[in-house]
C-alpha cells in the first residue's frame with residue numbers, strides 16, 4: 001500500500017524525516033511517535049502535498065512526486081487540526097467535500113447520509129458545526145475522509161482532545177472502517193498504548209527516524225511471567241499469601257501484580273519450562289484453593305518501546321554519544 005525509500009524532509013532548522021524506509025501493507029497501521037516525530041510531515045509527503053528533500057515514496061503504486069492528484073483521488077485524509085467551517089452543517093460540508101472529490105450531486109448526498117450515519121452522526125448533522133463537541137467534530141472530519149469511498153485513509157491524531165470514552169468510540173470506529181468497508185488505514189498517535197487494540201501493524205518513528213516496524217502481535221508477544229490468581233478457603237483465608245508461602249518453600253520467587261486495584265491478588269512467577277504449569281496446578285490443589293486464573297503475561301507496546309529506548313540511551317552513554 002505504502003513504501004518509502006530513504007525518505008528525508010529537511011526544513012532550514014530541523015530534519016523532520018531522516019532516511020525513512022518502510023513498507024506498509026493492507027489493514028490498519030499505527031504510526032506512532034512523540035509530538036514533532038515527523039508523522040504529519042510524512043502524511044503530507046505521501047499525499048503529494050509537500051515534496052520530499054530526498055528519497056522516494058509510492059502510495060497504491062503511485063509516485064508521490066509526480067502523481068499526487070491521482071493519490072488524493074484514492075486516499076482520504078483526516079487532518080490533525082480543527083479545520084471545519086463553523087457556520088455550515090455537517091451534511092452541507094460533507095456533501096461539498098464529496099462534490100470536490102468528483103461525485104455527482106445525487107451520489108454525493110446519498111454517500112454523505114450513509115457516511116455520517118456510519119460515523120454516528122444523526123439528527124445533529126443538520127445543525128451548524130460550530131456548536132458541535134470535539135468528538136462530533138472528529139466524526140465529521142472522519143466522514144469527509146471516507147465519503148468518496150477511498151482505498152486508503154490517513155487519519156492524523158483522530159483521538160486528539162477526546163475523553164477516554166470518546167477515544168474508545170473513535171478507535172472502534174477506525175477498526176470498523178477496515179472491517180466493514182475494507183478500507184486500509186494509516187492512523188497516527190503520540191500514545192503508544194492506544195493503538196495496540198486497533199492496529200494490525202505498528203510503525204514507531206522518533207526524530208524522523210524509523211525506530212521499529214512490526215505486527216502488533218510481535219510487539220505484544222508473551223513474556224516468561226505467569227500470572228496466577230486463586231480463591232481463599234476456610235483453611236487459608238488469604239489464599240494469595242498461602243500460595244506465595246508454598247512457592248517460597250520450593251525456592252520459587254514470587255511478586256504480586258503491581259499497583260492496580262485488585263493486582264495484589266495476582267501472584268507472578270517466572271516460567272522455567274512447561275512443567276511450571278503442572279507445578280502450579282499441584283500446589284493449588286494441595287492447598288485446597290480454587291484456581292481463578294493462570295496466564296502468560298503479554299507485553300504492552302509501551303513497555304517494549306520504553307525498554308528499547310532505555311537500551312538505546314544506555315548504548316549511547318556507553319559509546320560516549
Ligand SMILES: Nc1ncnc2c1ncn2[C@@H]1O[C@H](COP(=O)(O)OP(=O)(O)OP(=O)(O)O)[C@@H](O)[C@H]1O
Pocket residue numbers: 011012014015016033034035036037038039040041042080157190
Ligand atoms: N513547514 C514547516 N517548517 C519548518 N519546520 C516544520 C514544518 N513542518 C513541520 N516542521 C518541523 O518538523 C518536525 C516534525 O513535525 P511534524 O508536524 O511532522 O511532527 P508530528 O510527529 O506530526 O508531531 P505533531 O503531532 O505535534 O504534529 C517538527 O520539529 C516541526 O517543528
